[in-house]
Amino acid sequence: MTDAALPIAPPRTGPTAWLRTNLFGSWRNTLISLGSFALLVWAVPPLLDWFLFESRWGDTPPAECRKAAGACWAFVHEKHRLILFGRYPFAEQWRPLVGMAILLGLIGASCYRPFWRRWLLAVWAVGIAVMAVLMWGGVFGLRFVETTLWGGLPLTFLLTTVGVGAAFPLGVVLALGRRSKLPIIRAVSIGYIELVRGVPLVSLLFMASFMFPLFMPSGVQINALIRAQVAIILFAGAYLAEVVRGGLQAVPRGQIEAAAALGMGYWLTMRKIVLPQAIRLVIPGIVNSFISTFKDTSLVAIVSLSDLMLSTRQAIADPLWRPFFVEGYVFIGAIYLVFCFLMSRYSQHLEVQLNTGRRR
Amino acid sequence: MPFWSNPAVRGGVYQVTVLAGVFALGAYLIDNTLDNLAARSIRSGFGFMAREAGFELGESLIPYEPSDSYARAYLAGFVNTMKVSFAGIVLCSILGLFVGIARLSKNWLVARLASFYVETLRNIPILLQLFFWYALIIEVLPPSLDAINLGPGVFLSKSGLLFPLPLHDPAHAWVGLAFLVGIPAAVFYGHWAKQRQNATGQQLPRLLPTVGLVLGPAIIVFLILGAPLTFEVPVFQRFRFVGGGELTPEFLALWLGLSIYTSAFVAEVVRAGILAVDWGQNEAAGALGLRRGLVLRLVVLPQALRVIIPPTTNQYLNLAKNSSLAVAVGYPDLTSVTNTSLNQTGQAVECIAVMMAVYLTLSLLISAGMNIYNRVVAIPDRR
Numbered sequence: 179m180t181d182a183a184l185p186i187a188p189p190r191t192g193p194t195a196w197l198r199t200n201l202f203g204s205w206r207n208t209l210i211s212l213g214s215f216a217l218l219v220w221a222v223p224p225l226l227d228w229f230l231f232e233s234r235w236g237d238t239p240p241a242e243c244r245k246a247a248g249a250c251w252a253f254v255h256e257k258h259r260l261i262l263f264g265r266y267p268f269a270e271q272w273r274p275l276v277g278m279a280i281l282l283g284l285i286g287a288s289c290y291r292p293f294w295r296r297w298l299l300a301v302w303a304v305g306i307a308v309m310a311v312l313m314w315g316g317v318f319g320l321r322f323v324e325t326t327l328w329g330g331l332p333l334t335f336l337l338t339t340v341g342v343g344a345a346f347p348l349g350v351v352l353a354l355g356r357r358s359k360l361p362i363i364r365a366v367s368i369g370y371i372e373l374v375r376g377v378p379l380v381s382l383l384f385m386a387s388f389m390f391p392l393f394m395p396s397g398v399q400i401n402a403l404i405r406a407q408v409a410i411i412l413f414a415g416a417y418l419a420e421v422v423r424g425g426l427q428a429v430p431r432g433q434i435e436a437a438a439a440l441g442m443g444y445w446l447t448m449r450k451i452v453l454p455q456a457i458r459l460v461i462p463g464i465v466n467s468f469i470s471t472f473k474d475t476s477l478v479a480i481v482s483l484s485d486l487m488l489s490t491r492q493a494i495a496d497p498l499w500r501p502f503f504v505e506g507y508v509f510i511g512a513i514y515l516v517f518c519f520l521m522s523r524y525s526q527h528l529e530v531q532l533n534t535g536r537r538r
Numbered sequence: 539m540p541f542w543s544n545p546a547v548r549g550g551v552y553q554v555t556v557l558a559g560v561f562a563l564g565a566y567l568i569d570n571t572l573d574n575l576a577a578r579s580i581r582s583g584f585g586f587m588a589r590e591a592g593f594e595l596g597e598s599l600i601p602y603e604p605s606d607s608y609a610r611a612y613l614a615g616f617v618n619t620m621k622v623s624f625a626g627i628v629l630c631s632i633l634g635l636f637v638g639i640a641r642l643s644k645n646w647l648v649a650r651l652a653s654f655y656v657e658t659l660r661n662i663p664i665l666l667q668l669f670f671w672y673a674l675i676i677e678v679l680p681p682s683l684d685a686i687n688l689g690p691g692v693f694l695s696k697s698g699l700l701f702p703l704p705l706h707d708p709a710h711a712w713v714g715l716a717f718l719v720g721i722p723a724a725v726f727y728g729h730w731a732k733q734r735q736n737a738t739g740q741q742l743p744r745l746l747p748t749v750g751l752v753l754g755p756a757i758i759v760f761l762i763l764g765a766p767l768t769f770e771v772p773v774f775q776r777f778r779f780v781g782g783g784e785l786t787p788e789f790l791a792l793w794l795g796l797s798i799y800t801s802a803f804v805a806e807v808v809r810a811g812i813l814a815v816d817w818g819q820n821e822a823a824g825a826l827g828l829r830r831g832l833v834l835r836l837v838v839l840p841q842a843l844r845v846i847i848p849p850t851t852n853q854y855l856n857l858a859k860n861s862s863l864a865v866a867v868g869y870p871d872l873t874s875v876t877n878t879s880l881n882q883t884g885q886a887v888e889c890i891a892v893m894m895a896v897y898l899t900l901s902l903l904i905s906a907g908m909n910i911y912n913r914v915v916a917i918p919d920r921r
């Protein structure tokens with residue numbers, strides 16, 4: 179039998195083979211591909227037209243914008259200071275900008291593993307202090323700015339980082355409590371965790387804005403920002419507790435028994451043996467909690483705190499620019515999307531990285 | 539060894555301290571609250587629940603008038619919460635199942651589109667999505683006068699979605715009764731067929747008789763009674779539509795927003811569940827000679843569902859809790875009713891306590907059910 183008698187095998191590599199295996203493998207696959215392709219052809223060009231080709235940029239007046247068939251990015255151009263910084267005094271807005279840059283720099287630096295050292299905590303403390311000074315002012319010749327004027331993206335980032343930062347110790351304590359052998363401590367921890375996880379965040383924010391003032395001795399006022407921040411901490415703490423508990427359960431019993439055999443007490447065992455291993459296991463979960471908290475902070479808009487969400491609504495409320503709400507929502511949607519997407523990618527990357535030692 | 543090093547003694551001291559701390563905090567807060575309430579001369583207690591509420595609700599499944607009591611308003615709000623949660627759970631399951639399977643498709647384009655859907659929707663806050671849908675409905679859709687006609691008698695406009703509704707007929711009750719009789723009959727048939735298979739090895743058809751037994755009696759009764767079915771079609775009169783069924787813009791925005799957002803998470807759960815079943819299970823079942831449908835029903839699905847159902851229930855719970863964002867679009871759910879009531883009465887503690895208790899009961903009931911389910915389906919003796 180000669181070679182010529184054999185049918186020519188289809189190529190296994192190259193663009194044709196790729197198309198064959200991924201899009202046109204069978205008649206059903208071909209049909210699905212064509213259907214999806216038709217959907218794209220139907221949807222993408224009009225969207226692109228709206229988004230780009232027919233849109234108005236720069237400082238186009240609103241009347242001009244109404245005539246255009248596409249998006250009016252002039253709205254975002256006009257209102258970007260209000261959307262990003264809320265009602266913070268206009269001339270002082272460099273301060274939240276610098277503060278936010280510091281915060282983002284710290285978040286970025288914390289994503290780099292060689293920096294996971296004790297000094298990073300100190301750097302964070304300094305960074306937060308600098309941000310607080312910048313936001314509040316009142317010292318170093320900076321004008322004092324009340325918290326009621328804080329707003330926009332810096333507020334969103336501040337609520338998130340302070341929220342997760344303060345909720346983490348709470349979460350660790352609650353997780354340890356839930357795994358404790360002491361019945362009362364376990365009951366208190368479980369009660370707290372299930373109570374908070376069983377109700378929506380909105381109800382906690384309501385509680386913070388309507389009930390916290392009643393809880394304080396008469397004459398003591400706590401401002402709205404701190405009340406909402408406390409609600410976020412209490413909420414995130416319960417969820418972080420469950421994340422940490424997952425890590426605690428994954429530490430093999432043998433580790434605890436070995437520590438006991440060496441004569442280590444409960445606190446020493448937890449601090450030196452169990453927690454370091456448990457927390458290392460759940461770092462991706464903590465990053466995910468950070469993402470949800472970042473998204474959840476948008477709910478403070480419901481109790482009238484002008485974070486990114488509410489400041490955008492305030493920008494849209496301008497009757498001149500009212501028709502361009504889609505542009506405003508798309509703009510902040512993109513901000514949330516980019517940040518959350520990057521963080522979730524980082525979390526997935528971390529999961530792979532941290533597991534290299536355990537994978538066989 | 540000194541007595542304070544005894545773990546039992548230490549444990550006792552810790553517990554007493556924590557308990558005392560919790561009680562002290564509670565007493566302090568209650569004391570302050572009572573002082574503050576007295577200072578603002580607000581009466582405490584749940585007596586206000588029987589008083590007249592005096593506010594309108596945009597929509598309600600149960601009859602409600604502003605002259606009804608606060609308790610009635612709360613009930614109406616709760617029913618509205620259940621309504622949007624239930625509708626949302628149904629829609630998000632369908633979308634999530636579809637997208638989750640699409641993400642695993644061998645077709646590159648479909649898989650990409652599905653992952654674009656998931657990554658975009660789950661990374662944008664639900665509140666923003668709700669605002670977006672609501673604004674889209676009330677700003678972009680035409681007024682009722684130029685409503686978009688989606689099909690016979692179905693109209694979409696700024697004032698919501700209108701659709702034909704079957705007119706009530708006394709015969710419908712009998713049809714419903716026949717339907718209810720069909721279900722136990724089908725269950726009984728299933729048991730009998732299984733026993734027969736166990737005893738004789740003979741396999742009886744399952745699907746067709748089951749469907750026939752459930753739907754058959756209802757259809758027969760319906761036909762015997764002369765197929766009484768007329769639709770009330772919404773008609774535009776003067777300024778607005780009259781007749782037919784209606785979904786308000788608030789409900790539509792909330793329903794779509796919640797379902798689409800949650801479907802992205804459900805899709806991920808479904809994908810993980812399908813991936814969790816080892817491909818070898820498929821091959822082994824095939825090697826035993828099971829048909830494709832039986833492989834799915836007897837081997838793959840039971841294992842995939844064990845992985846899928848608990849996290850899906852969690853997502854359903856999240857959806858129900860997120861429905862509290864109704865307050866942002868003005869849908870009169872439990873949270874909105876609470877908000878209005880506490881602004882009117884000033885009795886923040888009671889109003890919020892009732893709301894939290896309702897959500898908490900709902901959550902605990904569902905998670906208790908989940909735990910029971912987990913115990914039933916857990917693979918016995920797995921370590």
